[in-house]
Amino acid sequence: MNAASPLIQISGLTKSYQGKQVIRDLDLTILDGEFLTLLGPSGCGKTTVLRILAGFEGVDCGTISLDGHELLAQPAERRPVNTVFQSYALFPHMSVWDNIAFGLRMKKVPVAEIKARVDALLETVQLSHLAQRMPNQLSGGQQQRVAIARAVVNKPRLLLLDEPLSALDYKLRKQMQVELKKIQRQLGITFVFVTHDQEEALSMSDRVAVMQEGRIVQLGTPRSIYEEPATLFVARFVGESNVFDATLVSRIDERHARVALEGDECTIDDGGRFSPGDRFHVMLRPEDLRIGEMTNGQLPEGLRGTVVERNYKGATLESIIRLANGTEVIASEFFDEDDPSFDHSLGQQVAVTWVPSWEVVLPYEQ
Amino acid sequence: MSNDRLFRQLSIGLISGWLIVFVLLPNLMVLLVSVLTHDPERLVQFTFSLDSYRRLFDPLYARVVWDSLLLAATATLLCLLMAYPFARAIVALPRSWRPVALFLLILPFWTNSLIRTYALKNVLGAKGLVNQGLMAVGIIDEPLQLLFTEVAVVLGLVYILLPFMVFPIYASIDKLDLRLLEAAKDLGANALQRFIRVELPLTKPGIIAGSLLVFLPAMGMFYVSDLLGGAKHILVGNLIQTQFLKVRDWPFGAAASVTLTVLMGLMLLAYWRASRAIGRKGGELDD
Amino acid sequence: MINNKQPLMWLPRVLVMLGVFLFLYVPLLLLIVNSFNANRYGFQWDGFSWQWYLKLFNNEGLKVAAGHSLVVAMLASTVSVLIGSLTAVALFRYQFRGKQVLQSGLFVVMMTPDIVMAIALLALFATIGIKLGFISLLLAHITFCLPFVVASVYARLRGFDHNIIDAARDLGATDAVIFRRILVPLAMPAIIGGWLLAFTLSLDDVIVSSFVTGPGYEILPLRIQSMVRVGVSPEVNALATLLLAGSLLLVTLSQWLTWRAGRARPQSV
Numbered sequence: 001m002n003a004a005s006p007l008i009q010i011s012g013l014t015k016s017y018q019g020k021q022v023i024r025d026l027d028l029t030i031l032d033g034e035f036l037t038l039l040g041p042s043g044c045g046k047t048t049v050l051r052i053l054a055g056f057e058g059v060d061c062g063t064i065s066l067d068g069h070e071l072l073a074q075p076a077e078r079r080p081v082n083t084v085f086q087s088y089a090l091f092p093h094m095s096v097w098d099n100i101a102f103g104l105r106m107k108k109v110p111v112a113e114i115k116a117r118v119d120a121l122l123e124t125v126q127l128s129h130l131a132q133r134m135p136n137q138l139s140g141g142q143q144q145r146v147a148i149a150r151a152v153v154n155k156p157r158l159l160l161l162d163e164p165l166s167a168l169d170y171k172l173r174k175q176m177q178v179e180l181k182k183i184q185r186q187l188g189i190t191f192v193f194v195t196h197d198q199e200e201a202l203s204m205s206d207r208v209a210v211m212q213e214g215r216i217v218q219l220g221t222p223r224s225i226y227e228e229p230a231t232l233f234v235a236r237f238v239g240e241s242n243v244f245d246a247t248l249v250s251r252i253d254e255r256h257a258r259v260a261l262e263g264d265e266c267t268i269d270d271g272g273r274f275s276p277g278d279r280f281h282v283m284l285r286p287e288d289l290r291i292g293e294m295t296n297g298q299l300p301e302g303l304r305g306t307v308v309e310r311n312y313k314g315a316t317l318e319s320i321i322r323l324a325n326g327t328e329v330i331a332s333e334f335f336d337e338d339d340p341s342f343d344h345s346l347g348q349q350v351a352v353t354w355v356p357s358w359e360v361v362l363p364y365e366q
Numbered sequence: 367m368s369n370d371r372l373f374r375q376l377s378i379g380l381i382s383g384w385l386i387v388f389v390l391l392p393n394l395m396v397l398l399v400s401v402l403t404h405d406p407e408r409l410v411q412f413t414f415s416l417d418s419y420r421r422l423f424d425p426l427y428a429r430v431v432w433d434s435l436l437l438a439a440t441a442t443l444l445c446l447l448m449a450y451p452f453a454r455a456i457v458a459l460p461r462s463w464r465p466v467a468l469f470l471l472i473l474p475f476w477t478n479s480l481i482r483t484y485a486l487k488n489v490l491g492a493k494g495l496v497n498q499g500l501m502a503v504g505i506i507d508e509p510l511q512l513l514f515t516e517v518a519v520v521l522g523l524v525y526i527l528l529p530f531m532v533f534p535i536y537a538s539i540d541k542l543d544l545r546l547l548e549a550a551k552d553l554g555a556n557a558l559q560r561f562i563r564v565e566l567p568l569t570k571p572g573i574i575a576g577s578l579l580v581f582l583p584a585m586g587m588f589y590v591s592d593l594l595g596g597a598k599h600i601l602v603g604n605l606i607q608t609q610f611l612k613v614r615d616w617p618f619g620a621a622a623s624v625t626l627t628v629l630m631g632l633m634l635l636a637y638w639r640a641s642r643a644i645g646r647k648g649g650e651l652d653d
Numbered sequence: 654m655i656n657n658k659q660p661l662m663w664l665p666r667v668l669v670m671l672g673v674f675l676f677l678y679v680p681l682l683l684l685i686v687n688s689f690n691a692n693r694y695g696f697q698w699d700g701f702s703w704q705w706y707l708k709l710f711n712n713e714g715l716k717v718a719a720g721h722s723l724v725v726a727m728l729a730s731t732v733s734v735l736i737g738s739l740t741a742v743a744l745f746r747y748q749f750r751g752k753q754v755l756q757s758g759l760f761v762v763m764m765t766p767d768i769v770m771a772i773a774l775l776a777l778f779a780t781i782g783i784k785l786g787f788i789s790l791l792l793a794h795i796t797f798c799l800p801f802v803v804a805s806v807y808a809r810l811r812g813f814d815h816n817i818i819d820a821a822r823d824l825g826a827t828d829a830v831i832f833r834r835i836l837v838p839l840a841m842p843a844i845i846g847g848w849l850l851a852f853t854l855s856l857d858d859v860i861v862s863s864f865v866t867g868p869g870y871e872i873l874p875l876r877i878q879s880m881v882r883v884g885v886s887p888e889v890n891a892l893a894t895l896l897l898a899g900s901l902l903l904v905t906l907s908q909w910l911t912w913r914a915g916r917a918r919p920q921s922v
Contacts, residue, residue: 056819076822083823089816093838106825154824370828374747377739378755381799384736385758388796392773399776409779452673455666467670469904474677476900478857480874481893484881485680488687493696495683528677578764586768589859589878603768603860610772610864620776623769630764 007032007190008053008071008158013062015048022048024214026062030158030192031207035184037193039201040211041237046194049211050160053192054083066157077106082151083160086167088143090135096146097122097131103154117153124183125149141172148180152187161193165200177204198238202226210234226285232365235283242289242329243362244282248274263325264303269357283360289331291319291344292351302353303329307344319344321352393627400620409616418621427605431625434602437516438584441523442531445580446573448524449531456532457539468536475529483593486525490518490594514596522590523580530579538572539565571641578633585626602626681897688890695887705891712888715876722856722873725787729794730851736795737802737851738844742836744803745810746818763800767860770797775864785867793865794858798851805850809843810836842910849907853900 008030015023022045030036038046051057053064055076064071071079082103090099097118104114122128125145135143144164151159161180165173181204184191195201201208202222209219210233218230229235232243249258249265254272258265261282274280291307292300308328309320318332329352344350400418405411421427456467474482489495490512497509512518542565550560566573586603598604602622609619687695691702709715740759744752762770774796778789821831837844859874866872880886 054819054823056822076819077825077827081823083820085814085816085820087814087816089814089820091817091821091835092813102821102826103824106830150820150824373828373832374743374749377743378747378749380736381740381743381759381803382751382755384796384799385755385762388774388777388792389758389762389770392777393769395776395780396769396773448669448673448676451665451669455669458663458666470674471677473901473904474681476853476904477681477893477897478874478877480859480877480881481684481889481896482681484877484889485684485893487881488683488695489680493694495679498696525676525680528673582764582766586766586860588768589863592878593881603766606768606772607863610775616776619772623772626766627769630761630766630769634761634764 014060034206035191037201037205037208044211045214080157082156084164086163088147100150246282248278270361279364281362286330286332299351302351396620404615418617442581445531453536518594522594523584527580531576534572534575538569574637685894688894705887709888709891718871718876726855729855733798734848741806759800771861771864786870789865794855802847805847806843
């Protein structure tokens with residue numbers, strides 16, 4: 001991958017429908033050869049960004065350049081950008097082969113070359129034996145592959161994928177995720193992938209852009225998005241999370257402070273951002289929490305509560321603990337059959353703790 | 367891009383222009399004529415008058431209008447009573463058989479409707495199949511006077527218009543989510559309750575659409591009443607035809623037609639409201 | 654609704670179907686039988702005869718009227734298919750101001766009783782001075798066929814994923830190519846169906862035609878009307894049989910064409 005060289009530069013993009021702003025002053029740089037995912041809930045504007053890149057929608061203001069050339073002036077049919085549609089949008093009156101050849105025919109590529117390229121790509125997506133079938137004779141997964149093949153055969157600089165896996169069942173979706181990633185690596189095409197499925201986003205992408213109400217609220221690697229969410233929204237949208245209200249009581253040193261957290265007091269690493277009396281949030285992932293049981297009639301220091309529910313999740317055991325002030329906390333632990341204290345019982349008094357400095361401190365929001 | 371604009375403007379302009387010239391304009395003319403005065407010499411005289419409308423309420427004509435409404439309503443009801451169970455029976459058929467049943471339904475519709483009316487006339491005559499059959503079985507001794515009665519006209523209207531009732535009802539029953547009926551059953555509704563409280567309300571747009579497609583044309587089918595009802599003024603259609611083509615009292619004929627149009631407007635309104643009520647788009651050229 | 658567990662549940666359905674089909678077909682079958690009956694009145698079978706068909710072929714006026722009807726029906730259905738298909742494509746492809754009005758307008762025209770349309774057109778032709786005859790007849794027939802063609806083609810296009818147009822543009826297709834290679838092939842079965850529907854509507858029309866045609870241009874339904882009004886006319890039986898056979902042929906042909914073009918069925922969602 002030719003890292004760090006930008007392919008697309010979007011700046012100041014704004015778009016509204018019927019007076020309602022769907023994209024607000026959006027800036028984004030897409031690197032050449034990367035797999036970038038736009039992640040967000042429905043209505044956050046992610047599909048609109050894709051449709052603007054493809055050329056199906058105009059913009060109110062802003063610029064987009066591809067390799068330094070202005071993209072917005074070109075109509076969709078002349079952009080070196082192709083799309084894989086959520087509904088696949090295969091031409092129902094053309095065979096698989098003709099569907100894939102369509103784009104090359106439009107560009108008046110010589111017949112021999114069309115044949116070579118289509119056949120080669122059919123090989124890549126393992127559909128050679130179905131070349132003469134009609135789209136309605138294919139399964140969902142096969143249609144999906146034809147849709148991808150039809151787009152990538154044109155060797156676009158940028159491939160846009162609009163929730164392409166959402167119509168597939170769980171197992172096939174997992175399989176296609178791997179396959180898409182493989183195709184992307186093989187062809188070296190830049191992918192912009194749109195999804196509302198955070199798991200999909202985390203597992204496939206080089207970088208993830210989390211969108212909220214027409215803006216990008218965080219851009220980074222899947223790991224940084226998950227481990228260091230920038231806002232409460234990102235923390236809640238990506239992965240499961242426990243978010244606590246906290247008030248700083250007193251500073252211990254430059255990094256650490258004592259805080260009042262859901263009725264208990266504990267030590268937090270806030271990096272020295274807050275002063276006594278400040279309010280903020282502390283976010284902890286369920287898998288980062290530990291459940292401490294009573295030893296010698298004494299609970300370890302932490303958030304005290306009772307176990308109210310236990311859910312078996314296969315590899316993990318999920319416990320819901322109700323704290324004294326009523327807040328419920330989800331903790332998920334891996335099985336450790338040798339640990340006698342592992343099997344907490346309902347109604348048991350426990351204390352929730354975590355490894356120091358694994359907590360994420362977020363600014364206060366309503 | 368400019369080709370696109372041209373194509374777009376051409377296609378929209380063509381249809382809009384056609385509808386304005388051949389639908390909107392002529393109907394406005396009829397509206398205008400209906401408030402003018404009859405002139406034996408020059409067809410119409412440009413004097414404003416509501417006389418034509420007043421005459422529609424004159425006992426002589428009001429009777430025709432009323433009878434015509436009744437006949438059309440009876441035919442519509444009969445069509446509905448035949449079409450609903452028939453449409454249900456088609457839906458109950460295996461999926462691959464349905465097109466065959468629908469095809470058999472429209473096949474007669476592909477022949478000329480005048481010829482079909484004539485065919486019915488032969489069946490209803492004094493020596494027609496119905497009378498001969500009834501006499502052979504011994505139910506009657508003398509042939510019944512069927513032809514040239516209002517019964518014959520109603521039968522003729524049903525005969526010609528039945529498919530128009532079946533199709534919309536079939537479509538709405540076909541679209542009906544069977545799970546809703548199962549849900550109703552699960553909640554303790556018996557067959558009659560399921561029909562009245564679930565199936566009927568949900569197929570109402572189909573029923574109204576079918577009724578529109580039968581009722582409105584029925585009032586105008588002067589040739590059916592000509593052939594089967596004898597030379598009487600039975601339908602508004604006969605009235606309008608006579609006024610326009612024979613008496614040449616255009617304002618009066620136009621007033622009758624405007625009345626019919628207003629009636630259509632009211633019924634369309636009811637249809638739109640019924641379709642909107644159950645969340646389907648009505649009035650969008652649905653099949 | 655489908656409940657095969659209860660015995661005899663199917664019996665009422667079968668009876669309903671049988672009843673309706675008997676009602677529809679017995680009068681027509683009688684007509685067909687009588688077209689070969691030597692007896693003029695058809696009350697009893699007097700032996701097989703071709704005489705009514707022979708009489709039919711010697712009826713010059715009828716042949717002229719039939720010719721007129723065919724010409725008008727061909728032209729009216731062709732023109733309405735051209736305008737109607739363009740309209741349907743525009744409705745499918747574009748969002749424009751007045752789209753709702755246009756759709757409602759077409760729907761209202763479809764629902765308008767023939768008699769109302771007939772006198773409106775008569776008023777128009779009389780005012781702008783178009784002589785009643787071929788031209789007025791053709792314009793009127795195109796007008797009442799149009800909404801049916803639009804409905805048939807538009808309904809088919811709406812069955813397809815709207816994204817296929819974006820997909821084609823995305824792959825470099827210009828608007829002309831999208832029209833020629835995507836929309837027309839997809840709509841073809843409905844275009845054929847719309848043409849046939851328009852053709853039958855035109856051939857069948859009595860009400861509008863009787864208002865807007867003149868004495869110089871007689872057409873088949875009006876000729877039939879004058880024949881059957883007089884009384885029993887066995888030639889009409891023969892004519893009915895021929896028309897029935899003709900439409901059966903036409904329908905079979907259209908089914909075959911639809912089947913051939915129908916390989917591209919709308920994708921099931």
